Amino acid sequence: MSSRSKKDTVVIIKSINYSEADKIVTVIGKKYGKYTLIAKGVRKITSRNRASIQTLTISDISFFQKNGDVGSNLGLLKEANTHRHIITDYNQLKYVKPILFLLNKLLPEADSNEDIFTLIESLKFGSDEKANLKMTNLFILKALAQLGFIASIESCNLCDEKFDKENPAYIDKSNVLFICQHCYENNPIYSKSTKIAKLSGLGLESFSQILDNFIQKVYNNG
């Protein structure tokens, strides 16, 4: 084995066909962050690596990276062994799409981020649609906060008061800003604004829409 061979535990976030039998896979590794590899010959039916490089599979991999750091150029996937599939029922794919969009578009390249990896590792999409939507929303909130696109989700973004069961009380829909009851009441402008919504009155779907819009906005401005 070459000394340049590296190992990582990764989640596959994108897998596209390339030439006749190859695939280009984008992964988020526990060790090296987000990077791209070429997987040679994996579309051949006999390939052992094939199932391990499907989107949203967590796999243990080894790869070669020549001339430079991981992510600075296309590495070569050597071996991949499936650890777990995050999604088993592809009818549930719609709940994962916003997550994949966020990871593919907003996560910086080759920037090791173990918190994000741990967050992804905790995902498991079963057949309970409501639970899935909730999980997607929560993942996106945590990831956005982790990446610094939104402020804390644990305390009021204005006065820093920690949220409890009654709180967060309100959300500024345009920039996903959480506001406590107290700040809401002390800023009369909020009660007149159509951008501010009471969280308890928002359904999962509406909340999901707010997050989708915000991600698009961040992406378009990025």
Ligand SMILES: [Zn+2]
């Ligand atoms: Zn407050």
